[in-house]
Amino acid sequence: MDTKTTVIDPGQLDAQFGYCDQIAAYWQSRNQTPTAYVETYGCQQNEADSEKLRGYLVQCGYQIVQEAEGADVVILNTCAIREHAEQRVFGNLGALTHTKRRHPDQKIFLCGCMAGQTVVSDRIKVSYPHVDGVFSTHHLWQFPEILWKVLSQKKRQFYITDEPGSIAEGIPQVRDSQLKAWVSIMYGCNNFCTYCIVPYVRGRERSRKPEDILQECRQLIAGGVKDITLLGQNVNSYGKDLDCGVDFADLLEQIAQIPGDFLIRFMTSHPRDASQKLFDTMAKYDKIAKQLHLPFQSGSSRVLKAMNRHYDRETYLEKVRYAKQVMPSLVLTSDVIVGFPGETEEEFEETLSLIQQVHYDSLFTFIFSPRPGTPAAKMEDPTPKEEKNRRFDRLCALQNEISEEIHHSYVGKTLRCLVDGKDKSFLTARTEGGRLVRFCADESLIGTYQMITITGATTWSLSGELSKV
Numbered sequence: 001m002d003t004k005t006t007v008i009d010p011g012q013l014d015a016q017f018g019y020c021d022q023i024a025a026y027w028q029s030r031n032q033t034p035t036a037y038v039e040t041y042g043c044q045q046n047e048a049d050s051e052k053l054r055g056y057l058v059q060c061g062y063q064i065v066q067e068a069e070g071a072d073v074v075i076l077n078t079c080a081i082r083e084h085a086e087q088r089v090f091g092n093l094g095a096l097t098h099t100k101r102r103h104p105d106q107k108i109f110l111c112g113c114m115a116g117q118t119v120v121s122d123r124i125k126v127s128y129p130h131v132d133g134v135f136s137t138h139h140l141w142q143f144p145e146i147l148w149k150v151l152s153q154k155k156r157q158f159y160i161t162d163e164p165g166s167i168a169e170g171i172p173q174v175r176d177s178q179l180k181a182w183v184s185i186m187y188g189c190n191n192f193c194t195y196c197i198v199p200y201v202r203g204r205e206r207s208r209k210p211e212d213i214l215q216e217c218r219q220l221i222a223g224g225v226k227d228i229t230l231l232g233q234n235v236n237s238y239g240k241d242l243d244c245g246v247d248f249a250d251l252l253e254q255i256a257q258i259p260g261d262f263l264i265r266f267m268t269s270h271p272r273d274a275s276q277k278l279f280d281t282m283a284k285y286d287k288i289a290k291q292l293h294l295p296f297q298s299g300s301s302r303v304l305k306a307m308n309r310h311y312d313r314e315t316y317l318e319k320v321r322y323a324k325q326v327m328p329s330l331v332l333t334s335d336v337i338v339g340f341p342g343e344t345e346e347e348f349e350e351t352l353s354l355i356q357q358v359h360y361d362s363l364f365t366f367i368f369s370p371r372p373g374t375p376a377a378k379m380e381d382p383t384p385k386e387e388k389n390r391r392f393d394r395l396c397a398l399q400n401e402i403s404e405e406i407h408h409s410y411v412g413k414t415l416r417c418l419v420d421g422k423d424k425s426f427l428t429a430r431t432e433g434g435r436l437v438r439f440c441a442d443e444s445l446i447g448t449y450q451m452i453t454i455t456g457a458t459t460w461s462l463s464g465e466l467s468k469v
C-alpha cells in the first residue's frame with residue numbers, strides 16, 4: 001500500500017481563501033454578521049477537523065455560536081464507527097427540519113466520516129432534502145467553495161468522490177482551548193482491521209512533513225499552549241510514506257527538544273508497530289507524558305487474528321511489560337471490543353484475564369457493531385445480543401474495580417498537574433498521565449502547573465488540595 005502522499009497545492013488553497021472573501025463580502029453587502037454552529041461527533045480527529053471548519057467560517061465572516069437554533073450555517077461533523085453513532089446523527093439531522101422551518105435561510109451541512117459512505121449520501125439526497133451540502137473528510141479543505149456554491153447557486157452540493165486522500169497545510173484553525181491543542185501528524189489508516197470503517201472513510205495513511213509539524217508545535221508553545229496531543233489513527237507508522245528518515249519516535253524527540261514548559265502526548269498507537277525505540281524515547285524526555293493509549297481489542301490470539309490486528313496476546317503483553325519497565329509511572333489505557341463475531345466464552349475470559357494482568361488505568365469499552373462493507377460484518381455471529389450485553393457488563397465491572405483501586409493508590413501522593421478549568425465550585429486539573437483532579441483554589445491558577453496533594457478518589461476522578469510545600 002505504498003501510495004505517495006499528495007499535498008494540496010498552495011494555489012488551490014488560495015482559491016479557497018478567495019471564496020472566503022466572496023462570502024464575507026456577500027454578508028457585508030447585507031449588513032449582517034452571520035452565525036455558524038459546528039457539532040462534533042466521534043474522536044479527536046473530528047475535533048481537530050471541526051477546529052479547521054471554524055477557522056474557515058471565521059475567515060468567511062461568521063461568528064461561532066453554541067446552538068443550531070437561529071444559526072445561518074449548521075455543520076454536523078459525524079462519526080461512523082458504530083451504528084449507534086450514526087443513528088444519533090440521523091436523529092439530530094431530522095430535528096434540524098424544525099430549526100430550518102423557523103429560519104428558512106439556514107444552510108445545513110453534513111461532513112466527517114459518515115459522509116464518506118455512499119449509502120449515507122444517497123439517503124441524504126433522497127430523505128433529507130433540508131440538507132444543503134454533504135462533503136467527506138477528503139473535501140474538507142474545499143469547504144469555502146462548497147459554502148459559496150450553496151449560497152450563490154442555491155443548489156445542493158455533494159463533494160463525496162472517493163479518493164486516497166491528500167494533505168492541505170495552512171487551513172486556519174479556531175482552537176477550543178488556549179492551553180491544550182490537538183496536532184494531527186497524519187491522516188487515514190492502512191490497517192483494515194476487519195471490524196473497522198475508518199480506512200474506508202478516511203483513506204490511506206499520509207503523514208505531514210516533520211518541519212510543518214514542528215513549526216505548528218513551536219507556534220503553539222510560543223502562544224502559551226502547555227499540552228499537545230499528536231493525533232493519528234496509527235501514529236507509529238508516521239513517516240513511512242515520506243521517505244524522510246524520520247519515524248514517530250524521532251518526531252517525538254524533536255518536539256520534546258523545543259524549549260518551553262509543556263507536555264506532549266499522542267494517540268493512537270497500534271501495538272504491532274509500538275517499538276522499544278518509542279518507549280525508550282518516551283522514558284528519556286520529561287516533556288513526553290508518561291501516558292500510553294495502546295488498544296488491545298481482545299485478549300484472545302484467535303480473535304486478534306480474525307480482527308487482522310497482526311499481533312497476538314503474548315507479543316502485546318511483552319510490549320506492555322517493556323513499557324512499564326522503562327516507565328514505572330506509566331498511565332496505560334486501551335480500547336476493547338466485546339462480542340466480535342464468533343467470540344466464545346473462553347475467548348472472552350481471555351480478554352478478562354488480560355485486563356487483570358495489565359491493570360489498565362481506564363478502558364474504552366465497545367460492543368461489536370457490524371459496519372456495512374467491512375469483512376467482519378459478513379462473519380457468522382451466533383452469540384445472542386443478550387449474552388454480549390452480559391459479557392460487556394462483566395468486563396465493565398472488572399475494569400471499574402481496577403480503576404478504583406488504581407485511583408485509591410494516588411491518595412497521599414503530591415503530583416504536578418496542569419490546572420485547566422472550572423467545574424462548578426471546583427477547579428479542574430490533569431495529572432501528567434491525564435487523570436482528572438478536582439480541587440478548590442483561586443481561578444487565577446487556571447493555565448498554570450501546580451503541585452497538588454491527592455486526598456480522595458472515585459472510579460472516575462481524584463480530588464485534592466494545593467500542596468503546602
Ligand code: SAH
Nearest residue numbers: 195196233268295335336337366367368369
Ligand atoms: N485507530 C485506533 C482506533 C480508532 S477507532 C486504533 O487502531 O486503535 C476507536 C475504537 O473503536 C477502536 O479501537 C475499537 O475498539 C472501536 N471500534 C472500531 N470499530 C468498531 C466496531 N465496528 N464495533 C465496535 N467497536 C469498534
Ligand code: SF4
Nearest residue numbers: 189191192193196198
Ligand atoms: Fe480502525 Fe484498525 Fe485503523 Fe484503528 S488501526 S483506525 S481500528 S483499521
Ligand code: F3S
Nearest residue numbers: 042043079080081113
Ligand atoms: Fe469516528 Fe471517524 Fe473518528 S469514524 S472514531 S470520527 S475517525
